[in-house]
Amino acid sequence: MDDQPxxxxxxxxxxxxxxxxxxxxxxxxxxxGVAYGGDYNPEQWPEEVWAEDVRLMREAGVTFATVGxxxxxxxxxxxxxxxxxxxxxxxxxxxxxGIRVVLGTPTTVPPAWFYRAYPEARVVTxxxxxxxxxxxxxxxxxxxxxxxxxxxxxxxxAERYGSHPALALWHVHNEYGVPVAEDYSEHALHAFRDWxxxxxxxxxxxxxxxxxxxxxxxxxxxxxxxxxAAAASVVNPAERLDFARFSDHQLRACFVAExxxxxxxxxxxxxxxxxxxxxxxxxxxxxxxxVDVVSNDHYLDAADPRNQVTLAQAADLTRSVAQGxxxxxxxxxxxxxxxxxxxxxxxxxxxxxxxxQHVARGADAxxxxxxxxxxxxxxxxxxxxxxxxxxxxxxxREVVAFGADLGHLAEVAGSRVEAxxxxxxxxxxxxxxxxEWRPSVDVDARERTDAWYRALWDDHVTVDFAHPSxxxxxxxxxxxxxxxxxxxxDAANLTRYVAAGGTLVVxxxxxIVDENDAVHEGGYGAPLRDALGLTVEEFAxxxxxxxVRVAWxxxxxxxxxxxxxxxxxxxxxxxxxxxEVVATYVDGPVAGGAAVTRHALGDGHGWYVSxxxxxxxxxAVLAAAYxxxxxxxxxxxxxxxxxxxxxxxxTGDGRLYTFxxxxxxxxxxxxxxxxxxxxxxxxxxxxxxxxxxxxVVRSPR
Ligand code: GLA
Numbered sequence: 001m002d003d004q005p006x007x008x009x010x011x012x013x014x015x016x017x018x019x020x021x022x023x024x025x026x027x028x029x030x031x032x033g034v035a036y037g038g039d040y041n042p043e044q045w046p047e048e049v050w051a052e053d054v055r056l057m058r059e060a061g062v063t064f065a066t067v068g069x070x071x072x073x074x075x076x077x078x079x080x081x082x083x084x085x086x087x088x089x090x091x092x093x094x095x096x097x098g099i100r101v102v103l104g105t106p107t108t109v110p111p112a113w114f115y116r117a118y119p120e121a122r123v124v125t126x127x128x129x130x131x132x133x134x135x136x137x138x139x140x141x142x143x144x145x146x147x148x149x150x151x152x153x154x155x156x157x158a159e160r161y162g163s164h165p166a167l168a169l170w171h172v173h174n175e176y177g178v179p180v181a182e183d184y185s186e187h188a189l190h191a192f193r194d195w196x197x198x199x200x201x202x203x204x205x206x207x208x209x210x211x212x213x214x215x216x217x218x219x220x221x222x223x224x225x226x227x228x229a230a231a232a233s234v235v236n237p238a239e240r241l242d243f244a245r246f247s248d249h250q251l252r253a254c255f256v257a258e259x260x261x262x263x264x265x266x267x268x269x270x271x272x273x274x275x276x277x278x279x280x281x282x283x284x285x286x287x288x289x290x291v292d293v294v295s296n297d298h299y300l301d302a303a304d305p306r307n308q309v310t311l312a313q314a315a316d317l318t319r320s321v322a323q324g325x326x327x328x329x330x331x332x333x334x335x336x337x338x339x340x341x342x343x344x345x346x347x348x349x350x351x352x353x354x355x356x357q358h359v360a361r362g363a364d365a366x367x368x369x370x371x372x373x374x375x376x377x378x379x380x381x382x383x384x385x386x387x388x389x390x391x392x393x394x395x396x397r398e399v400v401a402f403g404a405d406l407g408h409l410a411e412v413a414g415s416r417v418e419a420x421x422x423x424x425x426x427x428x429x430x431x432x433x434x435x436e437w438r439p440s441v442d443v444d445a446r447e448r449t450d451a452w453y454r455a456l457w458d459d460h461v462t463v464d465f466a467h468p469s470x471x472x473x474x475x476x477x478x479x480x481x482x483x484x485x486x487x488x489x490d491a492a493n494l495t496r497y498v499a500a501g502g503t504l505v506v507x508x509x510x511x512i513v514d515e516n517d518a519v520h521e522g523g524y525g526a527p528l529r530d531a532l533g534l535t536v537e538e539f540a541x542x543x544x545x546x547x548v549r550v551a552w553x554x555x556x557x558x559x560x561x562x563x564x565x566x567x568x569x570x571x572x573x574x575x576x577x578x579x580e581v582v583a584t585y586v587d588g589p590v591a592g593g594a595a596v597t598r599h600a601l602g603d604g605h606g607w608y609v610s611x612x613x614x615x616x617x618x619x620a621v622l623a624a625a626y627x628x629x630x631x632x633x634x635x636x637x638x639x640x641x642x643x644x645x646x647x648x649x650x651t652g653d654g655r656l657y658t659f660x661x662x663x664x665x666x667x668x669x670x671x672x673x674x675x676x677x678x679x680x681x682x683x684x685x686x687x688x689x690x691x692x693x694x695x696v697v698r699s700p701r
Pocket of ligand 1 (some may be wrong): 299337
C-alpha cells in the first residue's frame with residue numbers, strides 16, 4: 001500500500017440504510033504493512049507520562065493510536081465552547097514520533113452538561129426506565145438535541161484535524177448498538193411513526209403488513225401507533241421486527257450525520273468499529289455500505305474452550321461485510337477482559353495466535369483495547385498493551401515481540417482471502433426468529449449458524465458469509481443454517497443459484513416467513529420448493545432432552561449397517577415433491593420419514609436437513625454435499641494434525657500466504673513449500689508447527 005488512500009468513490013450523503021456504492025479499496029492513510037496499535041486514552045494520565053508512552057510505543061513497533069473516543073467533555077467542556085490544546089499537543093507528539101492517529105469522534109459519551117440541559121434526550125428502556133449519566137452509552141439516537149450536538153463536536157474536530165498529516169482514519173463514535181440499542185423515549189415514538197409512514201405510505205398498508213386484524217389491533221390514526229414497549233402479553237411480532245429495523249436505522253442515521261460532517265472538511269477515510277456476531281442489534285450488511293474502511297472489535301468468550309472458532313467466525317463475517325477488502329481489527333485484548341463472569345488471562349503465545357487469526361482472515365491492522373491500563377474507573381482490571389505491572393511483565397514482552405512479528409508480515413497487507421463456500425447470515429431473519437412464541441425455544445439462529453460454521457472449520461474449509469440476496473455465483477457450496485425469514489426474492493435468488501449449478505444446504509425452520517413475519521402462502525418452506533423439492537407439512541419439535549436417531553440411506557457400511565447419526569430439538573413432517581431421501585428417522589415423532597434430502601434442479605442440488613444433527617452429523621452431510629459441489633476438503637495433513645490446526649490462505653501479487661495456526665496440544669505438520677516469514681526459514685515439503693505456534697509460508701501462486 002502506498003502513502004495515499006487508494007482511489008475511492010466519494011461518499012455521498014446517503015440516507016441511512018440506502019444502498020450506496022461501496023468504496024472498494026480504501027485504506028487508512030499512511031498505514032503501510034500490517035498496522036499495529038490500540039486505543040490510547042492519555043487524558044487519564046498527567047502529560048509527563050505521554051513522553052514515556054510514545055517512547056514505549058516505538059519500542060513495541062506501534063504504528064497507530066486511536067485517541068479521543070471518550071473525550072467529548074474535554075474538547076467541549078461547556079456547550080459550544082471548545083478547547084483543543086491538549087489534543088493538539090497529543091496529535092503533534094504522536095506525529096513527531098511517526099505514530100499515525102486514528103481520531104475518534106467522542107459522541108458515545110455526551111458530557112454531564114448535556115444530560116442536565118436535555119434530560120428528555122435520555123434513552124428510555126422497554127420497561128419505561130430513563131437511563132442516566134455516570135456510565136457510558138449514548139443518549140436517544142432520535143433526539144434532535146443529541147444529533148445536533150454530535151454533529152457540532154464532530155464538525156469542530158473535522159475542521160481542526162481533518163488535514164493533519166498524522167491523521168490515518170476517522171473513528172466515528174464507538175460500537176454503535178451497545179450497551180443499549182433500543183430506545184422507547186418520546187423522541188423515539190415520533191421518529192418511529194415517521195419511519196413507518198415512509199416505509200408503508202398509508203395506515204392501511206401498515207395494518208395489512210403488520211396483520212393487525214389479529215387480536216383486534218387495527219389502527220385508525222397514526223397517533224394511535226405506539227412503540228412496542230412492555231405489554232400484557234406478546235406484542236405484535238411484525239411491529240417488533242420493524243422496531244428492530246428502526247432502532248438500527250436510527251443509530252446508522254447518527255453515523256451518517258457524523259460521517260457527512262467529517263466529509264465536508266476532510267478526505268481521510270472514515271470507519272466505525274463493528275462487533276461482528278457480538279452485537280445483535282446492528283445489521284452489518286447495511287452498515288458495511290456506509291463506511292470507507294470496515295473495522296471490528298473482537299473479544300474472546302473465556303468460557304468457550306474452542307473460542308478460536310468463534311474468533312474466526314467473527315473475522316470471516318467482518319471480511320465478508322468488507323466485500324473481501326482488507327479490514328481493520330480495531331480492538332481486542334492482550335490478555336483478560338474485565339466484564340465476563342470469570343476473566344481468564346491468555347496463555348503465553350495466545351495473544352500472538354489470536355491476533356494472527358485475524359490477519360490470516362483478512363485484517364491488515366491489529367489494534368488492542370487499550371495501550372496503557374487505566375488506574376481508575378470501570379475497566380481498571382482490563383488487560384492492556386502496557387499493563388499495571390509495566391514493562392517487566394510477560395504481556396509487555398509479548399506485545400513487543402508481536403510488533404516485530406508484524407514487521408515480518410508487511411508484504412501480506414493487501415492480499416485477499418478467497419472462499420469457495422458461503423454461509424448465509426441475515427440479521428433481520430435472526431431478529432424475527434428471536435421473538436417470542438416460536439415452535440420451540442430451543443431453535444436459535446446463532447446456534448445453528450455457529451454449528452455449521454464449526455463443522456466447516458473442522459474440515460479446514462474457509463468460508464465467507466453472505467446475505468441471501470447476494471450474488472452467490474462464485475461459491476461452489478452455500479449453507480443456509482437459519483433462513484427463517486426469507487423473502488420471495490431472496491428465495492428466488494437461492495433457487496437460481498442451484499439451477500445454475502450451485503449446491504445449497506438448507507437447515508430446518510427456513511423459508512418460513514416473509515419480511516413482515518407472515519407465514520409464506522403455500523406452506524412452510526414454499527419459496528424454496530423448487531430448490532429443495534419439498535415443503536414442510538408440519539413441524540415436530542422434540543421435548544427437552546429427547547433425541548432421535550437418523551439412518552443414512554445408500555450402501556451399508558463394511559459391517560452391513562447403515563450409518564446412524566444423532567439429533568435432537570427438532571424434526572419435520574416433510575411433503576416431498578421430487579427430493580430423494582438421503583437419511584431417514586429411525587425413531588421419534590417422524591419415525592420412518594425423511595430426515596435429510598437431496599434434490600436435483602438444473603445443474604445443481606438442494607439439500608435439506610430437517611433436524612438438529614450433532615457436529616459429526618453435520619460433517620456427514622457436508623461430506624456428501626462437497627461431492628455435489630466438486631470440492632475436495634484439505635487432506636493429506638500430517639498425523640495428529642486435526643481440527644485444532646487452522647489453515648487459511650491469503651493471495652495477492654502472484655503469491656500465496658499459508659497461515660498455519662496450531663491451537664492444539666500436539667505438533668502439527670502440513671504439506672507446504674516456501675519461505676516462512678516469521679522465522680525467515682525455508683520450508684521444503686513439510687511445515688512443522690509446534691503446539692500453540694503459528695507459521696506463515698509464502699509460496700508462488
Ligand atoms: C469495547 C469498547 C472499549 C472497551 C472494551 C473492553 O470494545 O469499545 O471501549 O470497553 O470493550 O473490552
